[in-house]
Amino acid sequence: MKRTKKVTDQTIQQLIDIAARLFSENGYHDVSLEEIVQTAQLTRGAVYHHFKNKKGLFYAVFEQTHERVAEEINKVDEEIQNPWEQLIQGCLLFVQTVSKETFYRILLIDGPAVLGWQTFRELDQKHSMRLLQEQIEYLQKNGTIKKTSSAALTSALSGAINDLSLWVAEQKDKEEATKEAENIINGILNGFRK
Template structure:
């Protein structure tokens, strides 16, 4: 995987057995093709988060499982460059951020809001908590992508931060 900048459209069309015209017809440009790929990766990550969090009936465990699923799926070789490195660089921070808000952050917000309705995070702004936790998850994912052996530490800290923030009245 060479990344967006190091991969030419000629290489893409050859590997995909397409023509340049087909890429331009369906995606408008190399950047449009990348946008479609990023959307696909984000949908795959969201599906994994939902599937993993759905493995428990306990709301607290659902939150932890969902966060863990996000991090582990995002650092997979096929996802990390597209989601975390090229996404913001190619599309720009604002577009990447908007896509993140519609995907992973939306799921996180829903889970935190549900926990608040059950009496947790009573005096905490769920919007603020969502943004802070999402930022922590994204940064953790970049760190884990570079140093996979820190995953256990990240999970422990994440669990601690969530449990402490749920005590805020």
Template sequence: MKRSKEEAYETIVKLLEVARQHFAEHGYADSSMEEMVAEARLTRGALYHHFGSKKGLFHAVLESVQAEIGERVEAEASQSNDPWEQLLLGCRAFVAAAVEQRNRRILLIDGPSVLGWEAWRRMDQENSMRHLREQLLLMQQQGYLKPVPLDAMTHFLSGALNESALWIAQSPDDDQSLEETMSVISHFLKGFNND
């Protein structure tokens, strides 16, 4: 029994790795299930057994991308002890991760169109947006952030970060656009400093 659980886990991991690469390179519409299972050295039945469909596989890939970005946001923010710097580092980490070649098409283009905005937003709320809200709440409780409605602030800032990621993804110079975005976000957030 233990071995079959390990085998199932290995199969899932392999399918997710191969599918992520295909979805990132070719997009959802042009990714072939036959090519993915062949590259993973598995059967189409294994894909259906674990994910139900190509869309189910894509959903799992997007969830893993969202979770990975959320973890990266948290890790980058924890590099500092200063709450404002933590917030800015987390914002930068989100945008930088979102526009990476291995994430951008899955997260920014196909995610909302294949699964719909509601599913995409729910995943965003469970990952990056959750970390953002936690940071804003902590800052407000510690007196760093003016007393603004937290849900409104979280959604507003998350929307700005998502829109910035879409803009940067289409920019000819990702690095410069990221720096410009972070400059604007930094200036914007200074208005909420409770000093």
């Protein structure tokens, strides 16, 4: 029984990994289910069994990609002790990570288009926005950030860093664009600092 579950989990992960690579390289609409199953050397039935359809597989890819970004941001808390710097560096790391080709198409281009805005927001709130709001609320409690609606500030900052990620991804000079993004993030957040 354990072996069957292990094989099932491996098959699911294989499909997610292959689909993530193809979606990030070509975009959701230019990847066929047939291409995914041929690359995985599986049958369409495997996809239908585990994900129902291509959109269900994309949902799994989107969620796992979000989880990977959240894991990267969590590392900032382990490396940096200053909570204010954690917020700044966490936002910057989000922009740097999500603007990479392997992430931005899935998370910021195809995510809202394929899953719809409501589902996109729910998944964003479950992962990155949750971490952001927790850090903002912590900084409000210790008096670093002015008292304001943490939900509104989280939403505004999340929108800004999502858009900054797209902007950085579109620039030829990523290093210079990342410096500009850091200036913007600092400017926005310093406006709320006590």
